[in-house]
Amino acid sequence: MPPPKVNHVGSVSFVIEIYPPKKQTIDPLSTIHYPLFNMRAVCWQSANKVEVETVPDPKILNPRDAIVKITSTAICGSDLHLYAGMIPTVKKGDIIGHEFMGEVVELGSKVNNVKIGDRVVVPFSIACGSCFFCSRDFWSLCDNSNTNAWAIEKFMGHSPSGIYGYSHLLGGYAGGQAEYARVPFADVGLLKIPDGLTDEQVIFLTDIFPTGYMAAENCQIQQGDTVAIWGCGPIGQFAIRSAFMLGAERVIAIDRIPERLQMAQAGGAEILNYEEIEVGEALKEMTGGRGPDAVMDAVGMEAHGQGIEGLYDKAMQAVKLELDRANVLRQVIVACRKGGTVSLPGDYIGLVDKVPMGAFMNKGLTMKSGQTHIHKYLRPLLDRIQKGDIDPTFIITHILPLEQAAHGYKIFQQKQDNCIKIVLKPGLAAV
Numbered sequence: 120m121p122p123p124k125v126n127h128v129g130s131v132s133f134v135i136e137i138y139p140p141k142k143q144t145i146d147p148l149s150t151i152h153y154p155l156f157n158m159r160a161v162c163w164q165s166a167n168k169v170e171v172e173t174v175p176d177p178k179i180l181n182p183r184d185a186i187v188k189i190t191s192t193a194i195c196g197s198d199l200h201l202y203a204g205m206i207p208t209v210k211k212g213d214i215i216g217h218e219f220m221g222e223v224v225e226l227g228s229k230v231n232n233v234k235i236g237d238r239v240v241v242p243f244s245i246a247c248g249s250c251f252f253c254s255r256d257f258w259s260l261c262d263n264s265n266t267n268a269w270a271i272e273k274f275m276g277h278s279p280s281g282i283y284g285y286s287h288l289l290g291g292y293a294g295g296q297a298e299y300a301r302v303p304f305a306d307v308g309l310l311k312i313p314d315g316l317t318d319e320q321v322i323f324l325t326d327i328f329p330t331g332y333m334a335a336e337n338c339q340i341q342q343g344d345t346v347a348i349w350g351c352g353p354i355g356q357f358a359i360r361s362a363f364m365l366g367a368e369r370v371i372a373i374d375r376i377p378e379r380l381q382m383a384q385a386g387g388a389e390i391l392n393y394e395e396i397e398v399g400e401a402l403k404e405m406t407g408g409r410g411p412d413a414v415m416d417a418v419g420m421e422a423h424g425q426g427i428e429g430l431y432d433k434a435m436q437a438v439k440l441e442l443d444r445a446n447v448l449r450q451v452i453v454a455c456r457k458g459g460t461v462s463l464p465g466d467y468i469g470l471v472d473k474v475p476m477g478a479f480m481n482k483g484l485t486m487k488s489g490q491t492h493i494h495k496y497l498r499p500l501l502d503r504i505q506k507g508d509i510d511p512t513f514i515i516t517h518i519l520p521l522e523q524a525a526h527g528y529k530i531f532q533q534k535q536d537n538c539i540k541i542v543l544k545p546g547l548a549a550v
């Protein structure tokens with residue numbers, strides 16, 4: 120295995136973290152501020168299997184690290200791709216989860232922006248704050264946080280930032296569905312939460328609210344525009360509300376799960392159930408034949424395909440001829456009006472098949488995408504929450520003890536029990 124590259128400007132030298140460490144050493148003279156017990160954490164086991172295990176507590180490895188005692192953590196649609204076994208280089212025992220917040224319990228010597236005891240939220244992407252990309256507000260493209268960049272560069276050309284609990288390709292960082300987590304570059308990543316706001320109001324600043332918001336910004340909305348959004352999961356829901364905040368006149372939301380469509384409608388969207396209607400035709404009809412000004416794929420690589428196309432994608436994926444199912448990506452390109460914008464917050468990891476590039480090129484479309492630059496949106500969206508522009512708690516359908524994570528993953532993946540978004544709480548008693 121080639122050595123990891125530390126070839127970038129402006130970072131402290133990086134310690135490669137292999138997680139969870141094989142064995143814990145307890146130093147009786149340590150002055151750290153949290154108990155030295157082994158913690159509980161959600162660990163990936165194999166496709167469609169996670170377990171809560173006892174693992175070593177995290178430690179400060181670099182002067183810019185903090186240790187956060189987690190009070191709330193959420194399961195993301197992106198975690199479902201891990202859960203399904205679709206993300207390469209996840210290993211048995213890896214601690215997963217990238218949406219988490221809590222209390223600072225230990226600080227490296229170079230972290231001066233927060234104090235022990237502060238309540239903080241943690242952006243899901245890890246960013247140094249000083250490289251070429253961070254200084255241009257492209258935080259999820261940070262050049263200094265993926266310790267295994269060399270591996271991903273082989274097939275993507277360049278590496279995005281590291282992400283908590285999201286495979287060894289993205290840095291091998293221990294995730295936040297746990298009692299504690301190590302936060303690298305804590306001096307730029309942590310947002311202190313003002314008093315008076317509950318965890319449930321602010322936890323989604325870690326990912327899904329900024330992701331929906333950036334996806335709506337990527338639609339390049341002009342006053343009066345119509346935006347069509349495929350996928351009414353948490354990302355689609357925040358995208359609907361953000362599109363209205365950014366001036367869309369109409370939002371049309373597409374899914375097949377009744378409670379998700381209902382929630383989209385409650386957010387002001389017109390809704391289409393793709394199992395009951397031909398979506399492309401319906402969109403033309405609803406827009407006087409022109410098509411939506413912007414379209415959004417808030418579904419990504421696990422799109423549920425229909426008919427022969429659906430079977431084709433599943434077969435291609437099974438024999439590894441395509442990694443991602445591009446069903447929705449194909450639809451959004453064909454549905455978009457000429458000269459319109461395609462926003463792509465849905466996650467893709469590798470190669471897609473039969474994408475209608477002819478339509479994309481000849482209709483003069485623009486595509487905007489990316490992992491969300493969370494750091495850029497933290498304060499502006501916290502302001503919106505404080506002003507009452509949005510109450511992000513609308514999305515929560517389940518609050519479960521961390522210990523019930525396996526059940527949470529199952530009902531979220533299988534859309535059981537009307538599940539739309541789960542918050543896990545370490546220490547919450549089982550009900």
Ligand SMILES: NC(=O)c1ccc[n+]([C@@H]2O[C@H](COP(=O)([O-])OP(=O)(O)OC[C@H]3O[C@@H](n4cnc5c(N)ncnc54)[C@H](O)[C@@H]3O)[C@@H](O)[C@H]2O)c1
Pocket residue numbers: 195196197198199200326327330349350351352353354355373374375376379393417418419420421422423424446447463464465466467489490491539
């Ligand atoms: N860009 C980022 O930074 C970022 C951040 C978080 C999540 N994501 C990605 O966004 C996507 C959505 O996340 P989520 O949390 O909302 O996930 P989710 O799985 O809860 O929601 C996806 C929704 O898409 C619907 N769907 C499936 N096939 C469809 C089809 N053919 N047409 C219309 N709808 C369809 C499903 O019924 C479901 O409601 C995922 O791919 C996730 O990985 C990206």
Ligand SMILES: [Zn+2]
Pocket residue numbers: 195196197198217218243326327
């Ligand atoms: Zn997420």
Ligand SMILES: [Zn+2]
Pocket residue numbers: 246247248249250251252253254260261262263264
């Ligand atoms: Zn950076």
